Amino acid sequence: MVEILIVVGLAVALFVGFNIGGSTTGPAFGPAVGAGIISKALAGTLMAVFFFVGAWTIGRRVVDTLGRELVYDPGVFTVETSIVVLFFIGGALFIGNYVGVPASTSMTAVGSIAGLGVATGELNWAVMGEIAVWWIVAPLVGFWVSVMIGRYVYPTINRWIAITSSEGALVELDRSGAVPLPRPGPNTTRREFFGTVTLVAISCLMAFSSGTSNIANAIAPLYGAGVELNLLLLLGSGAVAVGALTIARRTLDTLGNDLTALPLTAAIVVAIVSSGIVIGLSAIGIPASFVIIATMSIVGLGWGRATRTTTLSESIHGGEEPNVSVGALAAEEPGEEAPALGEEDPADIPSAADLFDPATTGRVILMQNLVPVLSTSGAYVTFWLLFRYVW
Template structure:
């Protein structure tokens, strides 16, 4: 009977891992896919590889934290309770993936475990409070840093980086040797090739960071119940790979195309801001809300670019100094000269909606808050009822 329960628990854990792959691939590689740097398939492959590396190395520490430290008595993680917790984690994440919105796996998993802890009176409120505070602060930091970059710094960065997207493949493979060697495409400039390498490398780093924190969300309850860690990490990583290569296509579209128009320079900015915050949180032992930080960075940069204003000194329609909306300049391509302020044709000026999609953003933020709430309340009410009336 115990073997059957462990088998059921493992199947549910694999379902959670599948949804983690679908949920976290978008924030890691959505900017690169949206900018046309890599394909969705290659994004899934890279996500699978670097997630597994992060899970096998640093991820063990986070598994121990969620499986042992978040509750006072790890004994509350029986095989039966672990199955219920994983069911709510996987079910809530599946809701987000089904509608194409990547939900925070850390918030969803910690919420489900917290529901168990509250229902049994074993939740470590000190640890929970520290995690919750950082979950509020970190996305706000990512959002406002990206807003400031988009509003005041982006044009300068764009001119420095000067990455233009040319026609044709960015990267081709030289197959004359034993192993294929990547090289720049026939029309790819040196700066474009370098920028693409940087962007994809940052995505790989974010995938690694996701593995260090998110593998615990799939296997920590079973580890707390006494199942060996190494087989769980291997099985969880394999399930993440399946999700990254399949259901992640929806979240890659949402994060790469639907929220904001994301050229290559902007994609690099988003990846740097998000990965820096995630790594910083991991360094102090906080399970990072990877999806929320990356999403808010994308939203912040898009909003900052769409609402940027500039103070122009000179004689413009008889005024010495005028504050002008420069949505058109927020979307300029390197090497193009913007028309003089006031001389643009109305149809040539991009509107804010061209750079920042409020309706999609509202849907993303709503679902990213709703999914952890579903997980937490569902877990708490279920365990409250079970312990009150059955156990």
């Protein structure tokens, strides 16, 4: 019976990993695929590779936090309870995808485990409090860092980055030496080559950051139940790879829209800021939500970019509310000279396509917080009933 339950638990964990691969490949590689730089097959392959690297290295720390430190007694993680926890995580993924707002698997996983811990009286409130504090601080850090970049640095970055489509191959192999080396194609400019390499590198960084944080959501309960960690890392990463190479083909376009709707420069800035914060938190064992941090980074970048036409004190304490739009992020085309701070013409910041609107932003934030609450309360009630009347 125990062997059968372990097989069931592994199957549920693999299902969660499969969905993680399908839902996180789009935000990571959507811009690169949308720009025609790499194919969906290559995007899935790169996602699988860099997710595994992140999971195998820094991801171990987050797995240990969720599987061993969040509860006083890891013995509460039996195979049966692990299956229930993973059920709530998988259910959250389904609910989020159904309403069109991918749920935070990190917050949902913590919520499910916390529900188990409260029901059994084993929740480590100190660790839970530390995680909750970082969940508040991290999006604020992402917001204000992006505000500063948008206000003071964005035009300069925008002049550096340009991805255009020149005729011929973007990259060729130089076979003149003993080892073939990649070099720009005959018609590829240095700016085009640099922008292309930068975009692919940032996508790989996002895949790496996803591995550092998200692998724990699929395997931490079974790790707490005593299943060997290296085996779980291999199986979980393998399931993510399958999802990245299959269902992600259908979600690369739709899930990537959140970033590809942005100008390329803004997408790169958001990716760097968000990935950097997620990797930093993972290094200290804190599971983080990339989507929430990225959302706040987008809002901060747009607001900082829009307020370049005013002084910072005016934008905070008075005057008209800045119009945060895609145009606010893309007032200059790559290569154009940036106006001095405070000298930009407000008419150069169009408002035709809003970067975010209150309804959409509110729906994202609501679902990102509501789903973990439902997961926590649902897990608590379920485990309370099971321990009282069944187990």
